[in-house]
Amino acid sequence: MHFKTLTWLAVAGTLFTAGAAQAEEMTIGFIYPAPVADVGWAKQLDLGREAIEASFGDKVKTTVVENVPEGPDATRIMNQMVTDGADFVMLGSFGYMNDGLRLAGRNPDVSFLHASGFKQTDNFGTFTPRNYEGFYLGGLAAGLVTKTNTIGMVGAFAIPEVVAEVNAITLAARKANPDVEIKIIWLNSWFDPPKAQDAARALVSQGADVLFSLHQDTPSVVNVAEAEGVYVVNTGSDMSAYGPNAVLASVTMDWTDYFVREVGAALEGNFNGSDFRGGLSDGAVKVKAWSKDLTADQLAQIKDAEAKLMSGELHAFAGPIKDQKGQERVAAGANLPDPEIFGMNWLVEGLEGSLPN
Amino acid sequence: MDTLTFLLSGTLLAATPLLIAALGELVVEKAGVLNLSIEGMMALGAAVGFIVVSNTESYWLAIFIGGLVASALSVVFAAVVLLTLGNQVATGIAVGILGLGLSALIGQPYESMTVAPMARLPIPLLSELPIVGRGLFDHVAVVYLAPLLAVAVWFMLMKTKLGLIVRAVGESPESAHAIGYNVNAIRFAAILFGGFMAGVAGAFISVASTTLWANGLIAGRGWIVVALVVFATWRSGRIVIGAYLFGAATIGELLVQSFGLAIPSQLLTSVPFIATIIAIVLLSMDGRSIRLNAPVSLGRVYHVTQ
Amino acid sequence: MMRLPWVIETKTERSTSAPLIAPFAAVAITVCAGVIILSILGVSPGKALFFLYFAPFSSGFNISEVFLKMGPLLLIAQGLAIGFRAKVWNIGAEGQLLLGAIGGSLLPIFFNDSQNPLMLPAMALVGGCFGMGWAAIAAWLRARYNANEILVTLMLNSIALQLLFYLVSGPLRDPLGFNFPQSALFPDVGMLPILFSGFRVNISIFFAIGVSLLAWLFVERSMTGYKLEVGGTAPDAARYAGFSEARAIWLSLLIGGTAAGLAGVFEVAGPLGQLQRVVSPGYGFAAIIVAFLGGLRAIGILFAAFFMAVIFVGGDIAQTSAGVPFSVNIVLQGILLVTYLAARVFVDYRVRFGTRRRIPAGAG
Incomplete structure (x- = not known):
């Protein structure tokens, strides 16, 4: 009882x-x-x-x-x-x-x-x-370190967010090194790490010595880069543990401040649905794991660009920008407005390939 | 790594798991059973193999245990289709779902982890040949073993008494039964073998090819295996050719994309599938070879009443 | 060695209780397995199993979800079963569904401000034809060139997916949608009427049930249905009766493709309301299991589709409400399907336990 x-x-x-x-x-x-x-x-x-x-x-x-x-x-x-x-x-x-x-x-x-x-x-x-800001820095670094003047990118789908990243990388890399050539492979698959790796190897076989792993959740491309002895910039998390020699940088996202702020507002009854686009300046995008192979001078250039992007002195899509057909998309002195960045469906000058329209 | 080296080595790497699993499925289908659970068994083999390597660093053990565990799963399939006469198509898909679930369950703690690559075994002299040396002869041992396995399976099926019995069981289980063979025991063994090979293929992908584990790693390759056996019109030699052709087509698609042509990438991604259809049409125009090689009782429930 | 402890005999008459026992036996075994797995993982088995198997009936919303999920499974499975009975192995319902979704989306995308009440029937017509046309490729290649339909339909699934990816990121993309890979939202006339406000189930479930009735009439009562089945199982006999194997192939694939195509239309015109990159969570493959769970019979498929929808919806609820990991969910679905297929032996055959002085079935 x-x-x-x-x-x-x-x-x-x-x-x-x-x-x-x-x-x-x-x-x-x-x-x-x-x-x-x-x-x-x-x-x-x-x-x-x-x-x-x-x-x-x-x-x-x-x-x-x-x-x-x-x-x-x-x-x-x-x-x-x-x-x-x-x-x-x-x-x-x-x-x-x-x-x-x-x-x-x-x-x-x-x-x-x-x-x-x-x-x-x-x-x-x-x-x-605003991953494109982080990838702008990645592209800059890639342009500085490439010896073959060839950069390769692996992406899942050509959605505007990723197209913006591809364009930012291209603009920055060509700024650092005008002779750089850029190749892209789209996987057209929700999830297929073996295919991502084959794509990475295909790019290496075409001379790419810096790879970009765009929105691949697993370290598939990082793994190949490490095995093939080339550099890689990846999205999402710091993946340097998976490719200690290969990772040139990791473009990471950090939602901690934003989530805490929004939940805090909701707890006080002040939640208001807004549009948050977080980049380098708000700490939502952070570029981590810069490779130790970068010289002090190269790193200084990158850090300088980072500081300017954060202060607004530099914009990743500052004009003049021409598309791959040579048509001017952004005039000199202007920056591409947000709605066009997040709805990008054209490739900048210097990129081969096509997007469906 | 130049273009040709990549085309050759990439093809071998992509084709090897398809080839191994398809050889297993060939034996199963020759015995008259259609097993559509390959995708799930490959996934389970991949997860188990990865876990074994992570904990023991022994690659051969991993591939073997991956095969063994997938084989254990195929016991479930065998039991349902042979002992309770379940429909083979549906049971195959259901066991495939079970395999995918089990791989996700046991692989959860290892999600997105990597292992060191399996040691390569460059073949002396051959691997130093100009142009093709590195592409063809600088791989992990499994890549060389796969075509040898095809020869072994061909020999077993076509030149041994065991092969004769397997084929008899697939052609006409009633006659095989009448002359005293235990149809179910032979089919059971064939299914176990098929499961083992699918598991080995899956483990190859996770421990030797991608060297990482993630849920969904197999990404539809099990279905390609099923298609490959049909494509090869149930002949070992054509499975080898089919596997390498399909591997080459998938690698070629990526290479062509990297050339930056103004063609929608989705069209290029479809090319291996379109090519497979065209190839099967060309191969099938002469219907005789299919009728000669297709196991007559494939997919049919075998049931002796008296 | 392979001698079985039971005897399986062909049935002479159909029993009424056996079809009910099979699913319950399967659930019982799955529950036992579930208790073990969940206990090991530290998830409360009682709570989890409640959400898996009872919660689907616990609220109007959940019941509506079950019927929403059941619709496409039922429609596709009825179409496939007719072909499977004729031994035509159409594994391509997933691709045919995608083509149906694409075809059904054309009118509401290009006439986005239309208020024509004929929009919906026209969408169904176009989508059904697209599904049928996609299946016709496999039928033509099989009938004309003898190309195996398992292989062709499997490959066409992959091609259909790439076609969808291409169209939603290009020609059919919403011009006002910031180039995101999805179409404009359909106008109201292009949406299936909802049955109960606030719930997602729409009138397409009645259509699927109506098709089940037609399938029953076609298979069990019509001469063409009979000839079709004979045409697949005994080509020589059928040819003698004036019905060719080619006709069986054409008819099977066209019916299966149309049904899957319509299911695709109902997805975009129902729960989705637009064309997007993900149209189907694998309905085309799940329907293959449904067709066989239902014993390839129209009435059986009706119950099998309901059963399958319940376990899918239950899985989603358990994942959300009881913290059941998605992998355990899939494992339990696999166990349930496998045990159900095994238990079907009691439906399709007469099983007697204990060894009699006879040659055990299938053992030899």
Whole structure:
């Protein structure tokens, strides 16, 4: 009997505290398009989640659903999250946009953050990294170190975000070294590390001695670069551990400050869906793991460009810029405006290949 | 690494796992069973192989255990299609899903990790040949073993009594049963062999080719294997040719992209698939060879009532 | 050595209870496996299993989701089953679905401000034809050049995906969408009417059920259906009866392709509302299992599609609400399907346990 009473007390106690906690704590759900690994896009988002927990402690409770492909099933998962009482939802992939917006419309009390989207409402904010700023620095470094004057890039799909990166790399590399030639291979696949590696080797066989791994979550291309003795600049996380000799730099994303700020606003009831485009100056994009092979002079040039990009003195897409057909896209003295950067579907002068139109 | 070296070495590297798994599937299909779970078994072999290398640094052990575990999964397939007479197409796909799930489950702690590459075995003299030496003769040993395996499988199927029995079971299980062979036991063994080979192929990808593990690593190659056996019209020699052609087509696609032609990349990505269709049309125009080699009872449930 | 402890016999009559026992036996075994796996991983098995198998029925929204998921599976599986009965192995429903989605998207994309109520039927017509046309490639190559349809349909899946990637990032892209790889949102006349406000299930589920009825009539009651089946299983006999193997191939693939194409239209005109890079979470492959789970019979497929939809929806809920890792989810789905296929032996055959003095079936 004694035991039984104790058990009941314990159960009642748990229920009570759970109920009490629920009234206060804010439940934040995270949906990632890929599994959380040691590196990659989902990992960087998850670091933001950890920062939220560290900053707000008991006031928040976070849940994660990983490896949710874009498409009709993602909707079910975000709906379930809200049904389960989430007050705040982070949608970690562009493809969740339309259903996320509909859900936000039906649940005005729930705050949403959506990665890479372009539509906002009062309770639906978006965040996009200005990776092209980081890749501008990467391109500069590539132009400085290449001996074969050939740079190779591996990308999954030619979406505007990646096209902007490709163009930024090209502009910077040709600024450092006008003779540089740039080659791109698109994988046209959601996820295929063996193919990414074959593409990297194909580029090396065409003389590339600096590779760019654009939005590849795994260290596939970094691995090949290390084996083939060429440099690589990768996206997402610091991958220098996977290619200690190969990594020239890692263009990383850091969402910790942004997430903490937005959750803080929501806790105070001040959440307002806005469009955050974070680059070098806000610390959302950080270029890490600069190779020790860079000479002091080269590193100084890069750091100088970094400081100018941060201060606004330099813009990655400062005119004059011509496209691959020789037509002027940005006039001298002007900078490409944001909507055109994030909707880029043309390649700058010096790039071969074509984009569907 | 020049263009030709890459074309040759890339082709061998891409084709080797396809070839190994397809040889296994060939034996299974010759025995009259269609096993569509290759994708899942390759994924499981890849995950297991990677885990073994990460913990023991022994590559051969990893490839062997990868094969063994995939073989264990194929026991499930064999049991359902042979003992409870489950439909082979559906069971294959279902066991494939199970394999993909198991690979993701046990591979979770190793997601996006890498291992050191398997040591290469350059063949003396040959690897120093001009032009083709490095492309063809500077690889891990498995790459050289794969075509030898094809010869062994051909010999087993066409020149030994065991091969005769396997083919008889695939042609007409009723007659094979009537002359005293245990049809189910032979099919069971064939399925285990097919599972082992698929596991070896998967482990090759994770420990010798990409040297990393990530969920979804196999990325549809198991289905290419199924297509390859059909493409080869159930002949070992043509599996070798088909695997290398397909490997060359995928490598060629990437090379052509790197030339920067003004062709949509999606069209280039489709080229290996279009080429495969054209090749099968050309090969199939003369229907005789297919009728000669296709196992008559392929995919059919074998059930003796009395 | 391979002697079995049971005897499997061909059935003389169909029992009514066996088809119900199979799924429950499969669920029971999966639950046991689930308890073990989840306990090892430290996830509460009770909670997880509740969300996996009961939560799909727990709310209007979830029930609506089950029917939303069931629609395309049912439609595609009915189309495929007709071909499978004739031994035509169309593995390309996924590609045919994508072509249907592309075809169905053309009208609402190019007539984006249209208010014509005939938009939706026209979309279905175009999309169905696109799916049919994609399958016709395989039918033509098989009938004319003897090219194996398993290989051709598998390759056409990959080509269809690249075609979709090309179109959404180029010609069919939303001109006002910042060049993101997706089309404009469809106008209201291009959207399937929703059944209940706030839920996603739409009228296409009735269409799929209607097609099931037609499939039943075609297979069980029509002469063409009978000839088709004979044409695949016994070509010589069928030819004698005036029905060629080529006709079986054409008819099988065209029916399968049209059904898959329509399913593609219903996805873009239903839950998606636009053409995008991801149209199907593998419906074309899942439908192959559904067709066989249902024993290639129209009524069986109806239940199999429902069953499959429940476990998919349950998996998503369990992942969200009970913290079940996605990999465990897939493993449990695999176990469930495998055990169901094994348990079907009780549906398709008569099984007697214990060894009698007879030659055990299949052992020899």
